[in-house]
Amino acid sequence: MKLTLTAIALTAITAIPAFAAGDAEAGAKVFNQCQTCHSVVDPDGKVLAGKGSKTGPNLYGVIGRAAASYPEFKYGEGIKELGATGYVWTEEDLAVYVQDPTKFLDDKTGDKKAKSKMMFKLKKAEDAANVAAYLASLAPAAQ
Numbered sequence: 753m754k755l756t757l758t759a760i761a762l763t764a765i766t767a768i769p770a771f772a773a774g775d776a777e778a779g780a781k782v783f784n785q786c787q788t789c790h791s792v793v794d795p796d797g798k799v800l801a802g803k804g805s806k807t808g809p810n811l812y813g814v815i816g817r818a819a820a821s822y823p824e825f826k827y828g829e830g831i832k833e834l835g836a837t838g839y840v841w842t843e844e845d846l847a848v849y850v851q852d853p854t855k856f857l858d859d860k861t862g863d864k865k866a867k868s869k870m871m872f873k874l875k876k877a878e879d880a881a882n883v884a885a886y887l888a889s890l891a892p893a894a895q
Contacts, residue, residue: 779886
């Protein structure tokens, strides 16, 4: 009986997805909060989202791009430290990052002093997943 309950519990746990994919359409609305600092501009210069703001880096193709690698943007030391490891953004990690950038950098680098210039945080995990899905939808899949 004990073995059967353990098997059922393990089956239930492994059936739960580790990350619930976001809703890109809902993420478009959430991105309105991000456009104060960020835009999404394709390589041809077409603004896909945002208002052309340059306070934060262009988020076109961020999923699949190495951290702190957008040309000519002055990143903070914490994100540059992460980028130096070869870290590449995933949709799942971007959703975690936008909820608490400094904690994310601490967790990924192990450096308690790693800070992010990004002060804004999305409070809801669902909003974070949605905006990550939206950004992923605006650029071709990473090669």
